[in-house]
Amino acid sequence: MDISEFSKLVEKYKRGELSRQEKERLESFLESFQTNSGKWVENEMGNQRIIEERVFSRIQESIHGEKIHYVNRTFFSPSLLKRAAAIAFFFIVSYGLLYISGVFSKRTVPVVWCEAVTSAGEKSILVLSDGSQITLNADSRLRYPYQFSGTNREVYLEGEGYFVVHHRNDQPFVVHTGDLSTTVLGTKFNVSAYPDSKTIAVSLLEGKVKVSRNEEGRIDKAVVIVPKEQLLYDKEHDTSSFSLFDSLEAVGWKDNIYKFEDEPLANVLFQLERAFAVKFKITDQQVLVQRITIKFENNSLQTVAEVLKSLTGLNYHIVSDSGEAREVVFFGKTK
Numbered sequence: 001m002d003i004s005e006f007s008k009l010v011e012k013y014k015r016g017e018l019s020r021q022e023k024e025r026l027e028s029f030l031e032s033f034q035t036n037s038g039k040w041v042e043n044e045m046g047n048q049r050i051i052e053e054r055v056f057s058r059i060q061e062s063i064h065g066e067k068i069h070y071v072n073r074t075f076f077s078p079s080l081l082k083r084a085a086a087i088a089f090f091f092i093v094s095y096g097l098l099y100i101s102g103v104f105s106k107r108t109v110p111v112v113w114c115e116a117v118t119s120a121g122e123k124s125i126l127v128l129s130d131g132s133q134i135t136l137n138a139d140s141r142l143r144y145p146y147q148f149s150g151t152n153r154e155v156y157l158e159g160e161g162y163f164v165v166h167h168r169n170d171q172p173f174v175v176h177t178g179d180l181s182t183t184v185l186g187t188k189f190n191v192s193a194y195p196d197s198k199t200i201a202v203s204l205l206e207g208k209v210k211v212s213r214n215e216e217g218r219i220d221k222a223v224v225i226v227p228k229e230q231l232l233y234d235k236e237h238d239t240s241s242f243s244l245f246d247s248l249e250a251v252g253w254k255d256n257i258y259k260f261e262d263e264p265l266a267n268v269l270f271q272l273e274r275a276f277a278v279k280f281k282i283t284d285q286q287v288l289v290q291r292i293t294i295k296f297e298n299n300s301l302q303t304v305a306e307v308l309k310s311l312t313g314l315n316y317h318i319v320s321d322s323g324e325a326r327e328v329v330f331f332g333k334t335k
Helices: 003-015 020-034 048-064 078-083 086-101 247-255 265-276 285-289 301-312
Strands: 068-071 111-117 124-127 133-136 141-145 153-164 173-177 180-184 188-193 199-206 209-215 218-225 229-234 239-244 257-264 279-282 291-297 314-321 324-333
Touching (some): 173 188, 180 199, 188 247, 199 209, 218 229, 247 257, 257 265, 265 285, 265 301, 291 301, 301 324
Parallel strands (some): 068 111
Antiparallel strands (some): 111 141, 133 153, 153 188, 180 209, 188 199, 229 239
C-alpha cells in the first residue's frame, strides 16, 4: 500500500465511509507494523524516530489539550510501539504517514520540550540541536526544545548556566530567566538566575547580548551589553546596574574554581553549599558579615573547611551520613 492509497483510506475511515473490504485492508496494513512485518522505508517516509516524536506530541496535544509538553528524554523503540494500544498505534501511523504525505505540511508541529535538572553538587553539559553548548551549574533547571523551529531559539533557565551559542542571524537565541530575556548577538556568556537570589546576573565574555525586561506579555527596556560587562538586575526593586567583572568570579564554577573578592561570608557559604551539596552552619551569626577574599580551585571539602577555619578563627566539625558529608558546623573561636 502506498501513501496516497493509505491517506484516502484514513480519510474515508474518519468519515465512516469504509467498505468492509477497505477496512480489512487498512487493518491488515496497520497490523503489519504492530507485528514488525511491515518495514519503515526511510527514504520514502522520513526519519522514523523524528516522525514518531512529532506524532506522539500531536497525540498528547489531542488528549490533554496542551500545546507544550515536558519530557526528560525522548526515545521511541519498535518494542514500545508494539506494546502500544491498537488505537494509539493507529493514530501514530496514520498521522505520521499523513504528515509525510503533506496533509499536515501547512500545520504547525507542536514543540517537544526537554528538561535538564542538576542537583546540588553536580554540573551538566548539554549540546542542543543547533550545536550550542550549555554548562548547567548545580541546583539548576533548563527547559529547551528537542528541535529548534520558528523564528527564535528559546530556552528557559532557572539557576545558572554558561552558554556557548552558535550564532544565526535569522534565528536569534533567547534565554528566558524570570523577568528577563537575554537575546544572543554573540557567543559566550553566563546567566545566574536562582529563584532564591535577589539578583539576576548576565555576564558577557565574548560577542554581544541584548537583555530585555519582560513586562505584561511584551518585551521592554532592552539594553545591549558588551564583553567584560555584567548586568545586575535587582528583582525586588526592578532596577539594573552595570559593571566590569572578573571572569573567574563569574564563570570559574564551570571549571571548579570559586573566587571571592571582598565578599560577605554569608554569600561565600551560600555558593559553596551549592557546589559541595552540603549545609554550612555558623553558631556565631556575627561572623557571617565578615568579608572574605579567597580562591578555591579543585579543592576538597576538608580543605575548604580548613581555609574557612583559618579565616574566621572558628573551629568546625563535619557531620556525615552513611559516610557522606551532609553538614559543616562552625563553632567557638580557636585558641
